[in-house]
Amino acid sequence: MTTHRIAVLGGDGIGPEVVAEGLKVLDRLEQLEGFTTERVDYDLGGRRYLATGEVLSDATLEQLRSFDAIYLGAVGTPDVPPGIIERGLLLKVRFAFDQYVNLRPVKLYPGVDSPVAGLTPERCDLVVVRENTESVYAGAGGVLYPGTPAEVATQESVNTRHGVERVLRYAFEAARGRRGHLTLVHKTNVLTHAGGLWMRAFEEVGDADFPDVQRDYVHVDAACLYLVTQPERFDVVVTENLFGDIITDLGAAVQGGMGLAASANLDPTRRAPSMFEPVHGSAPDIVGTGRADPLAAVMSLGQLLAFLGEQGAADRVERAVAALLAERRGAVPDGVGTTTSEVGDRLVQLVAEA
Ligand code: IPM
């Protein structure tokens, strides 16, 4: 029997609450599909930082490296200054493990109300492949004369041919496995240096190795418009790190909210573990209320299982999530609740069906 080793980082706020539901579903999937997991909890995040002063030591990072996957809830607490947990934990893992693809599906499930009036599921099923290790996230730049009237701040966008080409190749492959259409999103009319590199690599890789994939290009501002007005024009979207960050929040809104937005930080080469996390944050305002929607965490678990080769289990998650969302639309069946843990309980039932 296959055993997968999973590092579990519940994190802060609602992170541990939604991850607990994901793990409940995972327990059931193991019985149904005949695999096992060995899970090790790591106490990391803002709360831990405030208590110990430690964000993520190199020793802990090296322990994490030995796992097959990392399952993350959410990190960050309001009382920690911005950047410390983001850079010291989340980005540290993404960069150290070279998780160069951030995969974020934008899919409107039947039964879910989109804020876009009249949007139907047939018109909204795309995935964003966000470059995850470069651009302004690389942290290049600095500050001169801080706090003085002469203060200067630079924040450079780093784009390497290597980094761009590998994420483009991943996106072309993804498009090949879907409807065969890839859209590059950038801002080539203004960011001519970085945009030029992206566009040349896009054309060259497409011509040389993916002539069967139809490709086009959309400026990021127009992409925001189309994501709302005609999401059906997208199949796979590939874009640089910051644009990908921004448009996937818009995508999350279009598909019905952050509670439904899953995300996978992938090292497709599998040299290091990949990390799976809902897009939403730690939502400190609703901690302990039972109002956190565990679906994004469960859908991220589905991505984790697919990546580890447990496709049967991943398919069960997909069907169960779809079934649950359809139920929400109608009258919720007798005996089925709607709190965080009740949704988890219902998913445990639903993954066993069909
Ligand atoms: C996300 C988040 C992170 C990002 C932050 C918390 C560093 O917004 O995963 O989208 O910008 O990548």
Ligand code: MN
């Ligand atoms: Mn974001």
